[in-house]
Amino acid sequence: NAGVTQTPKFQVLKTGQSMTLQCAQDMNHEYMSWYRQDPGMGLRLIHYSVGAGITDQGEVPNGYNVSRSTTEDFPLRLLSAAPSQTSVYFCASRNRPSEQFFGPGTRLTVL
């Protein structure tokens, strides 16, 4: 099993550009989520999904969109990047109520 995979590992964007961060898992987990990690603030939940076709907002959803068309994939879209979105992004998956498995992260810089 590859576990949770994320692409790209690094990305630099200009303000106003859009992009999609990819996330996939091969563990048949129902629950997937996106977090951002900023210094001194731990991980904050952006969006999550409890199954294909079902998504919901987390703590910091503004500026991000998600969709869940399959169990395996959960992409995160930045519609119009802003410098405040410079962060490290982690995708995670699990089956309730067990532990979460995290991807290796995407380091995003918005200039």
Add this chain to the structure above:
Amino acid sequence: GDSVTQMEGPVTLSEEACLTINCTYTATGYPSLFWYVQYPGEGLQLLLKATKADDKGSNKGFEATYRKETTSFHLEKGSVQVSDSAVYFCALSIGNDMRFGAGTRLTVKP
């Protein structure tokens, strides 16, 4: 709402010293509690967990006991190694929700 508060770092210790990282939680229900570890340049990995009061989680010499009376889940290790240098996150889970503490950076010097 549900939340986790953990000891702020950074923490610097010499090899073979004792480690305690404090974690307390606030929850309306009965959460499961976790400690995750993040090594440089990597994602978070589960270190240990406890799902009910008085449970003790342990792994790689680390331990934490779920204390409902003090709403705490402190991480302890009797003798740290240089390879334990990482960021440690306390977390709680209730239903679909999972909340993380801010993280504590540990550096162990030889």
